Amino acid sequence: MRLADVGPDGGIHLDPAEQTRAAGITSPAARRDFLAGRIALRAFVAGILGVGPGELTAHYSCPDCGTGPELDHGRPGYRMHGAPVGLSLSLSRSGGWVLLAAGSTGVSGVMVGGAVGIDLEHSSGVMFPGFDDVALTSAERQHLLALPPVKVMPWRAAAWARKEALLKARGTGLRIEPSSVEAFAEPADGTVVVDLDTVALGLPAGFAAALAIVEMA
């Protein structure tokens, strides 16, 4: 959905850590986008569970900083009345839009199904000089050389979306060098990465999107 279309509740249901992070974002546009994304994710989860957004407490997890209601970043999660809501969640904002994903983790909060990661990328986000060196493996850089010019930007955006979706599903984010991740390789460990149909999702031209599901032991 468009971040600008997110309901005008002003973030009244957001938690203190979310409000504090928003207050620290100096760019008004970036602050508005952050708040809209968090409001949209909370509404999405509340809708799935059939509860009010105010019944949820954000409970994010970071490999470096731990997990809990005080955490303002990392893998998204929510609790309701102190218990995990049983959903694996992911969010991505790009070019004024937000994409959300949820998967079931079972009632205990143990990830019996899989951890999801989603990423949305506009071609304009992968145009900067040096992108290929930072983001692509050497095999991917070779592959790009063989592409017709018109396909280069869409391919870069698709590759980046697949890498970020995978790294979000794994819970690391960019702590892992993206240039060490093969975007289109067939993972051997049950991991699934799929390109999403951005037209079917109602997105305008120029976006790539991917969803990854990583099996949890």
Ligand SMILES: CC(C)(COP(=O)(O)OP(=O)(O)OC[C@H]1O[C@@H](n2cnc3c(N)ncnc32)[C@H](O)[C@@H]1OP(=O)(O)O)[C@@H](O)C(=O)NCCC(=O)NCCS
């Ligand atoms: C995950 C990451 C790749 C996404 O960045 P991005 O492409 O700029 O932004 P997107 O809009 O696509 O995704 C942002 C969302 O990714 C999710 N996310 C962040 N870290 C995540 C992680 N470790 N695992 C899974 N999802 C994560 C959050 O839902 C975040 O939304 P928020 O801004 O509301 O918190 C990037 O945030 C990252 O690499 N983070 C790890 C490094 C870090 O956070 N360091 C500082 C804290 S120790």
